[in-house]
Amino acid sequence: MKLLNSLAYFGLIVMGLVIIATVSTDSIWEDEAQGSPTTGELANALLLDWPFAFLMLGVLLAMALVGAAYLVRDERKENLEWEINGGEL
Amino acid sequence: MIDPTYAIGLGAILFTIGLWGAFTNKNAIIVLMCAELILNAVNINFIAAAAQYGDVTGWVYAVIAIAIAAAEVAIGLAIFLSLYSQRETINLDEVRLLKN
């Protein structure tokens, strides 16, 4: 356990350095940058080229909301009584 | 334009820091924050690539990643809240519910 711990620490540092070094010197960056796309293009792409993904994102966020709301519900007795009595004490 | 090397380098550094933080800290919320850091580091990568090639697909991936990160944080915070209401602590060292 301790060994793995120290191994993980060490590995992290090394990995970090290596990532930086490798990725930044990679050959795909050698061409001239062609400039960022525009926001208008983003909007077009999202709605026209990737509609399904956009929709699913929405669904996902909705589900996350519902899930979060359920997980933080308060189960104290007086709250449950309030609910049963139709919202009034 | 910015030399993409810097953007990628920033992304890499952020990724490492995030990973380090997730690994080291005891507080659950800090760990969640570090997870966010990791995700954002990856987003920086996507954007840099999109800038390099002028292709909007990189931006789309970044948007998707942001949305998913948001969902994840929501759920994560909800779990931590439940945990606190049960155990009165969110110190990861003291939470050993998964012990065999």
Added chain:
Amino acid sequence: MMMSAIDYALLIPIIPIVAFPVILFIGQMFNGMPSWRKAWKEGGTIAVVVLGVVLGLSLSLISGYIGAVSGWDAGNANGDVSAHSATESNDDAVSANVGEYDSWINFHITDGDNLISESFGFGIYLDHASVMLLFVASFLCLMIGIFSLGYMNTDEINLDRNHRFYAEFLLFSAGMFGMVLADDFLWLFIFWEIMGLCSYLLIGFYYDKPSAAYAAKKAFLTTRVGDVFLFIGLLMMWNLFNSLEFATVWSDAAIAQVVADGNQGQLHLALGMMFIGAVGKSAQFPLHVWLPDAMEGPTPVSALIHAATMVNAGLYLVVRMIPFFANDQLAGDLSTLALTIAWIGGFTAVFAALIAFVQKDIKKVLAYSTMSQLAYIFTGLGAAAWLLNNGHTTAGLFAFGASLFHLFNHAMAKGMLFMASGSVIHEMHHAHHKINHSHGDHDDGHHEEDHFDAQDMTNMGGLAGKMPITATAMAVGSMSIIGIPLIGGFWSKEGIIASTWKAALTDGGFLLFGPALLLLIGAGMTGFYMSRMWFMTFAGKANTPVADEVVEDTPFIPIPLVILTFMTLGAIVLASMHFIGWASEGFGHLSLDIVSGLVHELKHAFLPGGDDSVSSILFLVTMLTIFLSMIVGPFTAMALYGGRLDAYKAKPWLQWLIRLSHKVNSRSHFDNTAWAESSLAEALDKRLYIDDFYDNICEKWIVVPFANICAWFDRRVIDGAVKGIEYGSQETSTYIRSLTTGSARDYIMMAVLGIFAIFLLIWGVA
């Protein structure tokens, strides 16, 4: 007609092999059903039908062969045979492979590589020796099959087990036929092993008897020792010739190659190794210990396997080695082996005869007699080999032919003798049961206190009147084995003895005097112990009340006995057809002119070779042999064991024998108690301690240390490996389990390590 017969030759070994599992399965299915027992004789009828078909095929094959090859010679006035041999070259005569025949059927296993398929395919090879053995094998298999119908199926103890017997019987016959027809040494060896397996199965047929199981094991292991040497020999042959086919290996070109390479010594050694295999299979000294114990098997098994066919396998192997001796490129190189063969044969002949003197069990006497007679044939082959190797071709060929003829005679006679003894034992058993059942106080099905040994000759006596057919068969068979003039074995035995003496008298053959003398002594001894066996069993008064009650009424048993009696008596016809000359392919077509042939053979019995003058020494030798074997031996036996029958009178042709024995017995004062109680007799009873010696060596020096090594290996290495795996996996799993601490931080650490690993992979690949 010839074409079709040859084409069916392959069926001869195949039909029994196919019938073997058929009988087994059908037997398993129908076991116990009364119709299966009665009408089908538990597979016996199937077996007999199969063997009959095979015999038919063999006969048509043989007649086709004879018609095509050696021709019938109708009436050459003097049996003028020398002309034939002079025109053929020497090695042609013995290694004549009958060119047209051996390429007719060659079932080569086609492989990618032609050379291998050439060497390992099964082909049919026919020459005079294999044709003769094929006839012997198929005929005797059928006869003994018929005998078993009567013997095995009327014995309570065998009920519901016989299908196994008949199946294994057929497998064995397939092995024998295959071996005789095979065209290379490899297939010979394969079928040899099949026969060894069946011998084991059949000796241990009564597997619940510990003595039978022990005997089966002993037989198999002893012959195995020989087989190891045989295999080594085959490997050496392969090394020398790159082929094991007869045609290739005997050819002048191949042998010339061997001589050119200077490898005669290797060839000599290879042949010697193969001979050791033959020694094991044919129960010669020192690998003879299994044969007497093999009598634990049922009598048909003893008759077929251990008298008439399997033990001939060793002889057949030596016969197939003879062409090497005959080849003049190897002249003089192989003499040592020839001498060894002759000496082992001579020694075993006398050795076995000595032990047979004291045996009380009728089957054991016959077992030792088999050993002794096979030794005669070995000596004859050894003498033939020596003569051929040293250039005396005609004499060598005569010796060879005489040995083959003796093989034929012995097989027929011994098979019949064993069947007759089986008949005696069977009837004694039945009589014993009859007596015990007639005291009707206890009526349990099995008699556990049945210590009556139906095979013990001291329990018999005076059976000649009650079992005429058996007594006749046994008398004729014994006379053939002893070598009474004009009956079966005489022609061949005289031939062998005369040949050995002739070889001994030739230049440089003085080492053969030993075997020659031993054979002479052995002839007298044979006369004694065979007559002893006959007179103890059939003459004199009944020694026990059981012997009084014996009746010969089992069906099927008399049929083969009668047929074989006539065959043995008819050997004189074969002899006068120049069988000896024909068998060795040296000189002689089979002649149909019986009378002149008879005269010719009588003359030639005294002198092997083509010339017409009678050598005085050999004449003396032959007379001496006849005297010893016909007079000294039997009369001594009569003096000790002869006697008049009390109640029933025997058939006329036996009655004179009984009366003669009574006369000799009543007039002689020969008392053998001193001999019978001597320490020599004791030692002989213990088989000269050789069995005990082998047992001791095996147990103390071979089995126990080897078992210890194996036990150590099993404990340490194999168990150690398994336990090691068990321990290792347990430790690993305990360690991994310790990683699941339940702490979330530790799990995050795992995740990080995982990322690390993936990164390494990707980085490494890139």
